[in-house]
Amino acid sequence: MSGPDFGPRPGEIAIELPATPDAGLHFIGRLRTPWTRRADCPRNSRESDAPCTVEIDAPFRPALEGLAGTSHLWLLYWMDHAPRNLVVQVPRSYGVGRGTFALRSPARPNPIAMSAVRLLGMTDSTLTVAGLDCLDGTPLLDIKPYFASTDDFPEAIVGWHREHKRPDGT
Numbered sequence: 001m002s003g004p005d006f007g008p009r010p011g012e013i014a015i016e017l018p019a020t021p022d023a024g025l026h027f028i029g030r031l032r033t034p035w036t037r038r039a040d041c042p043r044n045s046r047e048s049d050a051p052c053t054v055e056i057d058a059p060f061r062p063a064l065e066g067l068a069g070t071s072h073l074w075l076l077y078w079m080d081h082a083p084r085n086l087v088v089q090v091p092r093s094y095g096v097g098r099g100t101f102a103l104r105s106p107a108r109p110n111p112i113a114m115s116a117v118r119l120l121g122m123t124d125s126t127l128t129v130a131g132l133d134c135l136d137g138t139p140l141l142d143i144k145p146y147f148a149s150t151d152d153f154p155e156a157i158v159g160w161h162r163e164h165k166r167p168d169g170t
Contacts, residue, residue: 008083008086009089009092010090011090011097012088012090012097013086013087013097014083014085014086014087015085015086015087016085017084017109025141027057027078027139027140028056028060028063028141028142028143029054029056029057029060029139029140030055030137030138030139030140031052031053031054031055031075031077031132031134031136031139031140032055032136033132033134033136033138034050034136035136036135036136038135041133041134041135042133043093043133044104044133045117045131045132045133046131047133048130048132048133049130050130050132051120051128051129051130052128052129052130052132053126053127053128053129054075054126054127054129054143055125055126056125056126056140061125063143064124064127064143067119067122067127067145070119071118071119071146072116072117072145072146072148073116073117073127073129073143073144073145073146074114074115074116074117074142074143074146074151075115075129075132075140075142075143076112076113076114076140076141076142076143076144077112077113077114077115077139077141078111078138078139079106079107079108079111079113079134079138080111080138080139081135082107082111083107084107084108084109084110086100086105086107086108087099087100088100089103089105091103091105098160102158102160106134115131115132115133115134116151117130117131117132118130118131127143
């Protein structure tokens, strides 16, 4: 389901999606953030240090065992308000169409988002984290520990972004 803030922009291409999905998911909780409108959300998770709460549903709470002492996590979540039919998008700050798979936009065939977050605290049913970029109430898909030894690739390059100049020339 996409909301009114998520309609196609000029130059974007939308497709007809298959009538039935290929797989099912189980949401394991909800993300509580300060943002209720898309316009207020940070553009990416590195733009916010706001403390947010990860609420874990009761059946999944035992899966938190062993997280104490962990500094960073990967959170995977379902951008439930994002459109799912865009295959070419025109990012606001770039003004040039790009294929959805070349972007980090929430609008995707399967609107799965991920953020590397700092774990600030935890209880038996919640985590307090910093580094989210989603609307309040966003469904949580999974939690994974962040391993600096395997999750960090400082040499990583996104070709179009490296060579990009914004419409204003910067």
